[in-house]
Amino acid sequence: xxxxxxxxxxxxxxxxxxxxxxxxxxxxxxxxxxxxxxxxxxxxxxxxxxxxxxxxxxxxxxxxxxxxxxxxxxxxxxxxxxxxxxxxxxxxxxxxxxxxxxxxxxxxxxxxxxxxxxxxxxxxxxxxxxxxxxxxxxxxxxxxxxxxxxxxxxxxxxxxxxxxxxxxxxxxxxxxxxxxxxxxxxxxxxxxxxxxxxxxxxxxxxxxxxxxxxxxxxxxxxxxxxxxxxxxxxxxxxxxxxxxxxxxxxxxxxxxxxxxxxxxxxxxxxxxxxxxxxxxxxxxxxxxxxxxxxxx
Numbered sequence: 001x002x003x004x005x006x007x008x009x010x011x012x013x014x015x016x017x018x019x020x021x022x023x024x025x026x027x028x029x030x031x032x033x034x035x036x037x038x039x040x041x042x043x044x045x046x047x048x049x050x051x052x053x054x055x056x057x058x059x060x061x062x063x064x065x066x067x068x069x070x071x072x073x074x075x076x077x078x079x080x081x082x083x084x085x086x087x088x089x090x091x092x093x094x095x096x097x098x099x100x101x102x103x104x105x106x107x108x109x110x111x112x113x114x115x116x117x118x119x120x121x122x123x124x125x126x127x128x129x130x131x132x133x134x135x136x137x138x139x140x141x142x143x144x145x146x147x148x149x150x151x152x153x154x155x156x157x158x159x160x161x162x163x164x165x166x167x168x169x170x171x172x173x174x175x176x177x178x179x180x181x182x183x184x185x186x187x188x189x190x191x192x193x194x195x196x197x198x199x200x201x202x203x204x205x206x207x208x209x210x211x212x213x214x215x216x217x218x219x220x221x222x223x224x225x226x227x228x229x230x231x232x233x234x235x236x237x238x239x240x241x242x243x244x245x246x247x248x249x250x251x252x253x254x255x256x257x258x259x260x261x262x263x264x265x266x267x268x269x270x271x272x273x274x275x276x277x278x279x280x281x282x283x284x285x286x287x288x289x290x291x292x293x294x295x296x
């Protein structure tokens with residue numbers, strides 16, 4: 001098992017992202033934004049510079065946190081942008097030796113019922129994206145975020161049934177804040193443990209974030225791992241017991257939230273919270289390993 005993280009939550013620039021990673025003693029970054037631009041959208045010259053800095057530092061990009069088929073892409077519109085992002089991502093991933101890419105299954109259609117989400121079109125498109133990456137020797141992993149597959153574990157299983165070979169990145173924090181569309185209205189928030197329990201055989205990668213949903217105010221609060229309602233300790237203990245040997249990627253959302261305007265971020269607070277989050281998670285994993293060894 002190895003640690004990694006969305007280092008754009010430590011620093012906007014690649015230099016700070018590398019520095020935070022090395023301070024933690026880690027060797028990997030899950031790359032999303034560099035200088036405010038997704039790694040698959042960087043100009044060629046800037047990508048070359050980033051690749052050189054990574055090579056000189058000894059830090060690798062283990063996963064592309066792409067925007068492909070994500071919550072900003074509608075299934076009712078052509079998939080041109082996601083196809084273009086895929087075509088740009090593949091040669092860059094091959095150059096960096098990156099084997100994982102995070103994808104999604106297009107945004108939830110708010111004006112349609114849960115059972116009327118154009119499933120067949122989604123399955124067709126995700127199959128196409130999966131094939132493009134698979135043919136290039138890259139593993140796409142689907143995240144349970146604000147997309148069709150994130151509507152509930154039943155939706156993820158239907159996606160897996162219809163996209164043979166697709167693997168998952170399970171995000172521990174997203175169920176805390178996401179309606180469970182498989183249940184009657186008013187949709188309650190999802191149970192992280194319930195979601196994980198039904199999809200765990202397909203999990204190839206894990207995102208760690210945590211938080212609390214305040215039902216009275218309909219607001220979300222992000223916390224350190226294990227301090228919220230994401231069932232992280234229980235999920236991580238189960239993964240370790242099952243012999244999980246993949247990546248554990250932190251996405252703190254404490255000082256920096258990916259959807260925020262970057263001008264509202266304070267670099268020093270981002271950096272400090274990212275490093276502290278990583279250290280606390282390492283301590284949690286060590287405690288869980290000790291519990292498992294002690295038969296607790």
